[in-house]
Amino acid sequence: MxxxxxxxxxxxxxxxxxxxxxxxxxxxxxxxxxxxxxxxxxxxxxxxxxxxxxxxxxxxxxxxxxxxxxxxxxxxxxxxxxxxxxxxxxxxxxxxxxxxxxxxxxxxxxxxxxxxxxxxxxxxxxxxxxxxxxxxxxxxxxxxxxxxxxxxxxxxxxxxxxxxxxxLPAQPCLASRVETGIAIDADDLAFVELAERRLAALTGGGTLRCRITHRGVAVELGEGARGREPAVDALMAELCAGAGRIYAGSRPYRRGAMFVGVPAMGA
Structure with a gap:
């Protein structure tokens, strides 16, 4: 064969x-x-x-x-x-x-x-x-x-x-959640891990990402997690307020969203 x-x-x-x-x-x-x-x-x-x-x-x-x-x-x-x-x-x-x-x-x-x-x-x-x-x-x-x-x-x-x-859903390393040019920081990654764990429990699964961007913390929701934006926004606003972070809102999931200056590929 x-x-x-x-x-x-x-x-x-x-x-x-x-x-x-x-x-x-x-x-x-x-x-x-x-x-x-x-x-x-x-x-x-x-x-x-x-x-x-x-x-x-x-x-x-x-x-x-x-x-x-x-x-x-x-x-x-x-x-x-x-x-x-x-x-x-x-x-x-x-x-x-x-x-x-x-x-x-x-x-x-x-x-x-x-x-x-x-x-x-x-x-x-x-x-x-x-x-x-x-x-x-x-x-x-x-x-x-x-x-x-x-x-x-x-x-x-x-x-x-x-x-x-x-x-198992695709789960690239936590550093992939940080927008290009923002220094990789262990505290940021710990926040991402906590937020995604809480978000998964809230939405019941599906693709989701907590992103550290130049505008603040954003959440991306893919298939299986859409439709829960109000609850997601409320949870993230609470988490960000408790951590002294700015919440920049939720949006549709896009692969490679954190790469600046390369094609839209990646995590």
Whole structure:
């Protein structure tokens, strides 16, 4: 059977056959968790490495720890050090390059196994300077090599019995909520994490983002969260008042809204 008609799982298994072992960088999202689970299920020696920082939601770390315990992964939890890098904190349009530079350099110091990311084929259509840092460090992308889209990854997660992981909404790092040129600040990210947790409880789910913009705090609502604007605005006005922040209102969700000076792509 040719790769063009092979099932996604078969294509991924063929890609993994090139490696004697892998170190998978796991963020806590569906892509990297599914990749790690597939690698483990297929008996390839696996090290899972999860990085913690103010930009990583606490529930993502908890999810990684829970899956590692359930599946018996070798798990390493580490810091990345990106907040020590002024190039990252300054939040230029290519901030993700400096984040991934710190991440992959840290991982390379922890393992001699090839480093794999959970990037999927759809990610190639976004503005992702982190992929440049990955290429410079010879990070491999098995899901991309196997031609798996986000929908393919979710289907694979269901086949693997990963339950709610298969339905996790896209959840880029918290720093992606900060508009280009506004310095990345741990207090801002903690506020974003709190606000999005409260908003999710209020709306019952769906795509939503709490944005730190030059005009103040804004909320973006996507499918599944629209129609609750009055309640969202009331909650955010209360949270912002309590934190001494300006609330700039709610608006429809738009990918890449925080990137200034690049096409409308991203988180």
């Amino acid at each position: 040719s790769d063009a008609v092979a099932m996604p799982a078969d294509r991924l298994a063929r890609v993994l056959g090139r490696f004697p072992a892998l170190a998978v960088a796991v963020s806590g999202g569906v892509d990297s968790l599914t990749l790690a689970s597939f690698v483990h299920t297929h008996g390839l020696p696996l090290t899972v490495i999860h990085a913690v920082s103010p930009a990583v939601p606490a529930d993502a770390t908890a999810r990684v720890r829970a899956m590692a315990a359930a599946q018996g992964w070798e798990l390493i939890v580490t810091g990345t050090g990106e907040f020590d890098d002024a190039r990252y904190r300054d939040n230029p349009v290519d901030r993700c390059y400096f984040c991934k530079t710190n991440l992959y350099d840290r991982i390379a110091g922890l393992t001699d196994r090839p480093i794999a990311s959970g990037a999927n084929l759809d990610d190639l259509g976004d503005y992702r300077p982190g992929l440049i840092a990955a290429a410079e460090r010879r990070v491999v992308h098995p899901l991309i090599e196997a031609g798996l889209t986000k929908a393919d990854v979710r289907a694979l997660a269901r086949d693997l019995g990963l339950g709610a992981v298969a339905e």
